[in-house]
Amino acid sequence: MMTKLKIAIQKSGRLSDGSLNLIRQCGIKIPRMKGALKAEASNFPLEFLFLRDDDIPGYVQDGVADLGIVGANEAVEKDKNVDTIHHLGFSKCRLSIAIPKEQAYNGIADLDGKSIATSYPKILGDYLKEQGLKCEIHEISGSVEIAPNIGLADAICDLVSTGSTLMQNNLKEVESIFTSEALMIATPGLDAEKRGIIEQLMFRINALQTAGNNKYILLNAPKKNVDTILNLLPGMRSPSILPLANEEFVSIHTVIAEDDFWSKIEELKAAGAEGILVIPIEKMIL
Ligand SMILES: Nc1ncnc2c1ncn2[C@@H]1O[C@H](COP(=O)(O)OP(=O)(O)OP(=O)(O)O)[C@@H](O)[C@H]1O
Ligand SMILES: O=P(O)(O)OC[C@H]1O[C@H](OP(=O)(O)OP(=O)(O)O)[C@H](O)[C@@H]1O
Numbered sequence: 437m438m439t440k441l442k443i444a445i446q447k448s449g450r451l452s453d454g455s456l457n458l459i460r461q462c463g464i465k466i467p468r469m470k471g472a473l474k475a476e477a478s479n480f481p482l483e484f485l486f487l488r489d490d491d492i493p494g495y496v497q498d499g500v501a502d503l504g505i506v507g508a509n510e511a512v513e514k515d516k517n518v519d520t521i522h523h524l525g526f527s528k529c530r531l532s533i534a535i536p537k538e539q540a541y542n543g544i545a546d547l548d549g550k551s552i553a554t555s556y557p558k559i560l561g562d563y564l565k566e567q568g569l570k571c572e573i574h575e576i577s578g579s580v581e582i583a584p585n586i587g588l589a590d591a592i593c594d595l596v597s598t599g600s601t602l603m604q605n606n607l608k609e610v611e612s613i614f615t616s617e618a619l620m621i622a623t624p625g626l627d628a629e630k631r632g633i634i635e636q637l638m639f640r641i642n643a644l645q646t647a648g649n650n651k652y653i654l655l656n657a658p659k660k661n662v663d664t665i666l667n668l669l670p671g672m673r674s675p676s677i678l679p680l681a682n683e684e685f686v687s688i689h690t691v692i693a694e695d696d697f698w699s700k701i702e703e704l705k706a707a708g709a710e711g712i713l714v715i716p717i718e719k720m721i722l
């Protein structure tokens with residue numbers, strides 16, 4: 437029987453769409469029946485287990501799943517023996533300590549002796565120890581932001597992204613203690629065949645991520661300024677330069693990091709670049 441890799445992804449929640457989109461953008465088809473907790477890709481040796489995210493590090497450690505997509509917060513909190521093989525760049529958030537909005541805050545020492553509600557007792561405990569603070573940690577599994585409003589704790593430590601949940605609950609963020617994004621984790625010591633399948637999957641994921649960070653750019657430039665413009669555009673290898681009907685101009689095509697593009701745009705315009713088109717790249721293999 438052909439070896440298949442089992443990958444654990446969150447059944448439903450903040451990681452689900454990103455995980456499924458990533459797999460689909462890799463060209464892998466997931467025929468998912470509503471309510472089914474297992475599925476098999478029809479065109480790649482991959483089997484999916486749809487789980488609660490809290491359980492994923494443990495299942496990956498034990499080899500129930502070979503791979504898993506989970507937030508760094510959960511991977512570190514659960515402290516299981518798994519290999520982090522890739523940072524996936526979605527579900528970005530931070531773990532922060534927050535206190536009631538109206539309370540004064542002059543620094544971390546203000547937290548000493550306070551009670552803090554959280555679903556992340558390990559990460560918070562390690563942080564408090566590092567800071568030399570003694571706090572009482574109340575572990576709760578969800579709706580953490582309600583804790584100060586019902587007298588359960590003085591402060592909270594929970595995930596923050598836009599900050600709107602804190603605002604709605606009359607809290608303010610005072611310390612950010614951990615930054616998180618989705619990670620691809622794997623069981624340590626997988627056999628060569630499974631590692632081979634992971635390599636194929638990672639090849640596709642890398643092609644997507646490289647493409648996402650780069651843009652294809654086309655612009656028209658006065659021939660006399662081509663050297664100046666090429667100096668501003670570090671291409672993948674070398675930009676293409678195509679003639680135009682107007683012989684005083686050429687068309688330049690190249691691939692450039694999106695960040696570079698924004699930092700160079702004014703200089704490009706000053707060098708006479710016009711008709712600038714920036715086009716997304718779907719996949720990019722270097
Ligand atoms: N507001 C957010 N913005 C971005 N990423 C987030 C946000 N909240 C959580 N995450 C990330 O997504 C992961 C899953 O969050 P979610 O709220 O869906 O978890 P959950 O309620 O524990 O789900 P489950 O039912 O699977 O246990 C978190 O561990 C974190 O890595
Ligand atoms: O800063 P924000 O953008 O408001 O996001 C932060 C909120 O998002 C997460 O909860 P989620 O909405 O996933 O609900 P949950 O409590 O059911 O996990 C997290 O636990 C925070 O409560």
Ligand SMILES: [Mg+2]
Binds near residue numbers: 488489490
């Ligand atoms: Mg969970």
